[in-house]
Amino acid sequence: MTADPQWVPTESDVRDAVVTDFARFVARRHGARVDDYRALWRWSVADPAAFWQDVWDYFEIRSATDPGPALADGAMPGAVWFPGATLNYVDHVFRNARPGTPAILYAGEGATDVSVGWDELRSEVAGLAATLREHGVGVGDRVVGYLPNIPEAVVAFLATASLGAVWAACGQDYSAPAALDRLGQLEPKALITADGYRFGGKEHDRLAASADLRSGLSSPALTVVVPHLDPDAVVDGTLTWAEATGRDAALESVAVPFDHPLWVVFSSGTTGLPKGIVHGHGGVLLEHVKSLALQLDIGRDDTLFWYTSPSWMMWNFQTAGLLVGATIVCYDGSPTYPTPDALWALVSRLGVTVVGTSPGYVLACDKAGVVPVREHDLSTLRAVGVTGSTLPAASSLWLSENVGRRVPVISITGGTDVVSAFVGGARSVPVWPGELSAPCLGVAVDAFDESGQSVRGEVGELVVTAPMPSMPVSFWNDPDGKRYREAYFDVFPGVWRHGDWITITDRGTVLMHGRSDSTLNRNGIRMGSADIYQVVEKLPEVAEALVVGVDLADGGYWMPLFVVLSEGAELDDALKQRIRGAIRDQASPRHVPDDIIEAPGIPHTRTGKKLEVPLKRIFQGADAGRTVDRSAVDDPDLLDWFARHGR
Incomplete structure (x- = not known):
């Protein structure tokens, strides 16, 4: 641990932060003393029902029916949130639409930048939803994507979700058999794919792999092919993207229960068939507006670019930028092509305000002698997020020195399991090198020793002692919940054990030590x-x-x-x-x-x-x-x- 922080919020940072405004809302409503972030976090985990009700109300979440109490049953597993609510994730995306401004910016290796406006996004989502509906896709049916990180992937997800159907995807760097191991479990009615992707200066044709996947899925009722590399790409027996989205249709979303499946995301699958982790519309909606706005301070004036792939939960997390009215960036390519600083060049060119990357990329930039702040205009950048593995203190300091001392480095840890973060930062909290600044609001993070006792200043298991709305609704094909309970609740009954070693310091920051199973x-x-x-x-x-x-x-x-x-x-x-x-x-x-x-x-x-x-x-x-x-x-x-x- 170092004595001095590398970044300290200014008075205006604290005053103008969304989390500060939310704290004022809490104080007015409850008379609670939440004068700083730590106090707000303590209150949020001491009374999770009140906290999540306040998130619902502050962000004006809408339900077609009386939502009922925020937390009707706090048991883990099996917590019951807003039992009467019926809503749809997609409604809340387009409530924040900003006509005349971009919803999505696309960039790709060797490709022309593309801006997708909110009106265009709504039109394509409505058109594709109508096509899916015509082909028999309805509530609870599955639609899968085998796609690169392109705007069409976002459109396909939103169209699927608007129908109450269930989305799942993986990137085209996966082979057809690997994609089938994941997507084949879902027996989808529709497949959305593309003719290929770009990476490392090459175009990778995936038409043959897409055909193999389609065959392995027993030829779903509908297949749509995005002509990403070749605008003239046409595949017999499929619809082109233009055909699938081009019709004039109104967007009519279906209100579904709070826990109705929104998507299935998959574990890495290195040691067996990948686990399909199911998350619900309401839980994701609440967790993501909290994380994007209160933790990362992202809003309608921001452009969010997290280097990711549809295979990784950070794609889902970045897409949630739309929920708070931000512009999101889809990038198809390598962060190091044609030069090691390619990601920073994109930040400059697209006017990105919040960028997300990995410790590996930061280290690669350091070793390559890259100095982004000297070589690129990073004046729009407000924060750098880092996740995927532990960010060393030296890399955190490198970011401060070479990206900008005024830019906070927000290192986060979480997982596909909750499609969000347990620990991260906030605009009102200092940053210490090599440490995660604070537990996220509403996340009752603790460190347990082997006997299940809370410990401070020493290594313990990362646990969560109260439910989160975005904890899985279930695992796919786990009807009695046995695999779900074994994954998280076998070691400490009633407490989520995540499988990471952490140390919670005296100042409330968190040190990461790697996976406890390794x-x-x-x-x-x-x-x-x-x-x-x-x-x-x-x-x-x-x-x-x-x-x-x-x-x-x-x-x-x-x-x-x-x-x-x-x-x-x-x-x-x-x-x-x-x-x-x-x-x-x-x-x-x-x-x-x-x-x-x-x-x-x-x-x-x-x-x-x-x-x-x-x-x-x-x-x-x-x-x-x-x-x-x-x-x-x-x-x-x-x-x-x-x-x-x-x-």
């Missing part, structure tokens, strides 16, 4: 892999690293560190000593690995998470073919290399 446990001392990555990946010779702790058959413990070297670097004895010394000095002697091994690469899920747990299982003797679904891995050939190099 914990390093040497001689009974628990350590997080993130603590090692923060040290090793700062070294200029190391491009990326992975550490695992392996329980050996003879009772021993092996903790190897695999490193991918930067171009021109050599893993000689001198570098090994530097790595060990850095870990010893900046983490602890216990964190020093048994072996340091050069690797050709590190395998990740397709949403960028290192495969620590599957590789640990392989090293402990599990069959690689049964342990990992190769189609869910970014570079499957690396699995074979690691299998050969395990003991």
Whole structure:
């Protein structure tokens, strides 16, 4: 922990923040003393029913029927929110429409920027909804997308949701079999796909993969093909995008119950068939207006660009920018093409006010010597969000120094499970390097030791002790809820255990230590892999690293560190000593690995998470073919290399 924050809100930051206005609303209504963010958070988790009712009222959420009490039953799992409510997510998107302004900005590698106005967005959503309805899609039916991050994906989602149908999608970097593992579980009535995507300076044709997926889905009643790469692309037996959206129709949304499924998002699926996680219209709506407006301070004058893919929950999160009237950016391409600073060039060109990225990209910019604030006009930028893995203190400081000291760095942690964040920041809260600024409002975050006791200043399990509206309604194909309960509630009954190690500090910030299921446990001392990555990946010779702790058959413990070297670097004895010394000095002697091994690469899920747990299982003797679904891995050939190099 560092003594001094890297960013402190000004008086005007605090005064003008949406969260401050919300606190005034709470104070007037309840007479509550919520003079600062910490006090507001404490009140929000002490009385969740009152807090979520206030979110409902402050943002003027509308129900076609009497919504009933905010929290009719607070049990976990099984909490009951607004039991009488009937509403539709899409209504609340278009309530915030700003005619004459862009709803979506599109940018792609080698493509012309496109602006989609609110009126155009409504027209296309209405047209596609009418086409889906004509082909038999109604309440509860599923529509799936196999699409890049393009405006058409947003239109398809909104059209589906307006009908009370259920949306699910994955990006076209997934193979057809991998997409089928996910989308095939849903038995969809309609498929929306595209002819391909752009990445790394190349156009990737996906018509053949789309045909394979369509066949595997048993030829849904409707298939629509977006001619993204080739404007003349036509596929027999399908509708073009223009045909599907071009009709003159009014947008008529269907009011559905609060918990009615909005979408199904999928777990990474590296160790079995991907779990389909179902979220409801009302829960997502409440959680996302809270997160976008109160945590990230995003509103009608903002342009939000989070580098993401339809495969990742951050696509769903970014789309929610429309709920608060913001403009969102869809980008089809690599953040590092044609140069490492490509993302910052987009921020400048599109006038982005809030950008989201990953710790890996920040580190890559640092090592490439990029200085965005010197090379690009970032005057519109108000905040940088970071998620996907732990943001080291050095990377947080790099952002401050090279993007702008006036720009807060909001590091967040959450998950697909709640399609939002547990811990993050707010415009009225300081930022300390390497720390997450504060628990999110309405999220009763705690750290538990093994006996279920709350701990401070030491490592514990990240738990949530009160329900959130965006907790899953269910898992797909889990009729008795057994898999859902086992996933979150088996360890501490009635308490959500997320599977991350954290430390809650005396000042209320949070330190992340990595996944608890990949914990390093040497001689009974628990350590997080993130603590090692923060040290090793700062070294200029190391491009990326992975550490695992392996329980050996003879009772021993092996903790190897695999490193991918930067171009021109050599893993000689001198570098090994530097790595060990850095870990010893900046983490602890216990964190020093048994072996340091050069690797050709590190395998990740397709949403960028290192495969620590599957590789640990392989090293402990599990069959690689049964342990990992190769189609869910970014570079499957690396699995074979690691299998050969395990003991």
